[in-house]
Amino acid sequence: EAGVAQSPRYKIIEKRQSVAFWCNPISGHATLYWYQQILGQGPKLLIQFQNNGVVDDSQLPKDRFSAERLKGVDSTLKIQPAKLEDSAVYLCASSFGSGGFFGQGTRLTVV
Amino acid sequence: AQSVTQLDSQVPVFEEAPVELRCNYSSSVSVYLFWYVQYPNQGLQLLLKYLSGSTLVKGINGFEAEFNKSQTSFHLRKPSVHISDTAEYFCAVRGGGGNKLTFGTGTQLKVEL
Numbered sequence: 001e002a003g004v005a006q007s008p009r010y011k012i013i014e015k016r017q018s019v020a021f022w023c024n025p026i027s028g029h030a031t032l033y034w035y036q037q038i039l040g041q042g043p044k045l046l047i048q049f050q051n052n053g054v055v056d057d058s059q060l061p062k063d064r065f066s067a068e069r070l071k072g073v074d075s076t077l078k079i080q081p082a083k084l085e086d087s088a089v090y091l092c093a094s095s096f097g098s099g100g101f102f103g104q105g106t107r108l109t110v111v
Numbered sequence: 112a113q114s115v116t117q118l119d120s121q122v123p124v125f126e127e128a129p130v131e132l133r134c135n136y137s138s139s140v141s142v143y144l145f146w147y148v149q150y151p152n153q154g155l156q157l158l159l160k161y162l163s164g165s166t167l168v169k170g171i172n173g174f175e176a177e178f179n180k181s182q183t184s185f186h187l188r189k190p191s192v193h194i195s196d197t198a199e200y201f202c203a204v205r206g207g208g209g210n211k212l213t214f215g216t217g218t219q220l221k222v223e224l
Contacts, residue, residue, distance in 0.1 A: 040216070043212075045211055102155040105153075
């Protein structure tokens with residue numbers, strides 16, 4: 001069974017630039033999550049989708065972050081403009097019914 | 112609201128020694144509990160989970176955890192660690208009917224020869 005795919009693995013950008021991350025969940029998983037993991041901290045939920053609808057985006061900084069899940073499959077997370085404090089690993093996961101499956105993450109460095 | 116506390120940020124241990132990683136949670140509703148492992152530059156991998164039933168849960172790689180409702184704890188244990196167990200370990204809680212996972216800050220397990 002293929003796992004959760006994320007790209008790119010690494011990204012370095014300057015502050016005030018924009019960046020986008022892509023996630024392809026496990027086939028058939030209706031629920032998709034984006035987590036932000038800052039160095040030394042546990043992952044923090046940014047947004048949760050059920051199919052293509054948003055279930056929880058209470059911790060998403062909506063002035064600069066946006067996410068979409070077209071057709072209820074792939075998802076993209078965008079940051080515009082990026083700040084230094086956005087440097088983190090962005091993890092995508094699908095379905096927590098049995099504990100959830102995580103991708104390898106995208107490590108973003110904002111300089 | 113729910114929260115998770117992992118009191119130990121780092122745990123050094125010698126190879127073949129036993130280890131316990133502590134996790135305490137708070138929630139106003141019944142919970143599901145999870146332990147994840149994260150190797151360097153990797154995503155999170157599920158070690159084990161407690162959903163219901165027996166309070167002693169066995170997971171992969173020889174790990175086990177015990178759910179203690181009265182102490183609101185879910186400590187992770189392994190009787191004999193290996194060098195390859197060196198990684199970051201995260202405890203997480205999911206409360207009630209929601210699907211949101213709340214993570215602790217993680218414990219870095221360092222196994223030494």
